[in-house]
Amino acid sequence: MDNEDKSNPFSCNLIKKVSIKRRFILTATLTILFAVVFYIGIDKSAFFSTEDQSLNHFAYSVEQGRFVRIDRPTAIVVDGFNVVTLKNREDALWVLNDILDKYKNGSMKVYFKNDVKLVEVDSPAVKIETVGEALKKLEGDDVETYTVKDHDTLWSISRKFSISLDDIYKLNPMVTTTIFKGQILKVKELKPVLTVVSERKIVYMDDIPHETVYQKDGDMFANASKVVANGEDGVKIVTAVLKYYNGQISEKDVINEEVVKDPADEIVSVGTKNLSTAIALDYPIRGHIVITSRYGQRWGRLHAGIDIAASMNDPIYAADGGTVVFAGWENGYGNLVEVDHGNGYVTYYGHASKLLVKKGDKVNKGQEIALVGMTGNTTGPHVHFEVRKNGVPVNPMMYLK
Template sequence: MNHRFMMLFQKKAKHMLKVFDYYSRIGVQRLRLYKNTKALQSFNRIDLKKNKQLIYIIGCIAMVVVLGGALLLNQVANSSLRAFEIELGGSSLAIVRSQEDFWDALEDAKEQVKQFYEQDVNFTDEIQVKRISADDEMITSHGDIIINIINRLDIKVNSVAIYVDGNEVIQLRDKRTAESVLQELKAPYVNEEENKYTSIDFKEKVELVEIFTKAGVIRSKEDAINYIVKGTDEEKTHEVQKGESTWSIALKYDLSVEDIATANPSINPDKLQIGQKISLIVPKPYISVVTMEYAELVETIAFDTDYESTDSLYTGDRKIIVQGTEGMREVKAYIIKENGVEVGREVLEEIILSEPKTRVIAEGTKPRPKTMATGNFSNPTRGKLSSGFGTRWGRRHEGIDISASSGTDIEAADGGKVSFAGWNGGYGNLVIIDHENGYQTYYAHCKTLLVEEGDRVYKGEKIATVGSTGNSTGPHLHFEVRKDGTPVNPLSFVSY
């Protein structure tokens, strides 16, 4: 019987007792009223007394019946709520109606472990039983009891642990499974027909050690391989939203674009799709596969570079006066790779086929005019990066946005000539500087313009203030860098 129902029934019984008591008192009061009237003076006093006693007797009988029923129901309710809590080390393992329910589940758990591990198990933890009251919703199901037993009871089995450089990494059911896991790690290289490896080994010292451990920590073969390759069980993903790019996602999670690419080898980081789920966990494998293969290669030899000073060029300017030429060589070597990436070579023989020719670069020493470009850009304003370069909201964002307070100074990122200063549609108030070296910079949504078209400006000169003109949702600087008219990522030149 449901605990809540019994509580409600007992409450109703108490209410009925109050009702009977109330009407008994009303009856007595009415008899007393009639006793004081003239119409009742002729009644026999003995009959009046008998009627009064009769009402009291009826009321008392009703009270006894209801009270007895309530007590009986309470006893039945307490009986139906009787249960046992099974504890392990002071922590609850299950709640059952009878202890037999737990011991039956325990035997089933033993059988499951025995079938899975093909061996007997030992139970070393002490089980405690405590009598409690519990409704049906609190009772642990047979299946959940088995799961709790396997996960929390100290069931110990013989297993094999994989040790890496002396540290236990993972446990498997037997040596055969552990050896199979290690073979699977090498399989991608063993099965490659194109490459003839002279050796395939592990970078780390890998050992198999037989141990006696808890059954709950034993892993399946597939789970073990995934854990060793990734270096963690953690799963963390991001669903690509409209307007996001690999760069913006990496920035959001304090990762690099290379990290995103490494974590998602099957995904093109330059072509993310809305709704696509990408992993944010950069693999850090516990075991690295080292291969060595013999190769005969013809390679280029990089040329050296020499520098010469000249007063015919401005300081900071350079000019190639002798073009360098790469040389060629034939190499016989053992190529060493870790997880498929070359990390070193053991050269056996090298034959030079042609010598490289040194490149000569002239460096200017003549003082540079203040308004002439230095070739390096500085940050155009103070503030925080609020939007990056690339696709945003389904459209290409050709610069970066730097949020700042209205009126904040905007400075020329480098010296040059102002080729435009005025209103330009969605840009609002816009300044364009031609740095006369193939680069132009754009400064948009300005509040005030402090230069005019045709002015020459030097690097760091104040040219405008931050505003929210044009297509803008708040004060910020939209900053663009263009190379020969084509927008390029400003973060390749400035830092925010």
């Protein structure tokens, strides 16, 4: 027994070493198998986005027993410029969605006009801004103000802040040319970095403008015209999409028009008779014509026209078509109408009780232009009728028919 023990002095130690080695191998194997089973079993889709499968964005949490995403600063890049950086992608998305939500009410579609991207930032020195700061910067709702001091003027303030006077008035609608010490003025307004486009479909009634058709009339002089048929606008139902930029209407796209009522053309006759032809005038009074005073010398002075007897408030008619160049009071004539017939011819109608036309009106031959009266220098109701050629009185009887 003693010899046996002496012949193998390390037998006990050897057995212990082999046992320890086996246990180590078994433990390591079990650990590896557990890790493989765990990794296969976890839902990796909860941690990896389709955009980025990099393990650099994740760390293994011993406490949670799984991989967790590491928050990385995310920049909102607008039209190629890094505008603001938030602590993570979720905050950046929340900011953009919050801006869009403000314009969704009643809209078919809401989107950014700008090219907007989210970019993760690796630099540790980047400035991280809060959600509120990001909204303020992107929506441009910040303003810079200035408190007016002694001896300030709008001009000096505009020079100080390098803005125009028009801009000061636009930023401060209630401001006049007078300002006072202590008054607070807006001198700068940040414009929105993002332009939100919202689209709304509307349906409304609209007019269809009528056309004017001109037709020639050889019986009227070239300077005369008259409406033969009144025009009337049509009606249509319009379906359109309105595009708003940050709440302000910018564009209107008509997508459908349905005519409810067709427009009716206005028809106007236009005279073509040569003005160089001597005019042929109608008497300004209808019925039996009684001339109480003719053209020529009377009581040592020229009576520049003829007087035609008539009853009070009888109609006075235009002797020919033309344009009213005077309608008002004239000493001696009382209420007077002057009609220019072109080619230098003008007719006068005096002593009217009431004028039915005004300066600039176009009148037709035979149209009522005034009523018989006794205004001015007269002893009874009648019409004083004159014809002037290039401003010089001529005998009306040469032109009356």
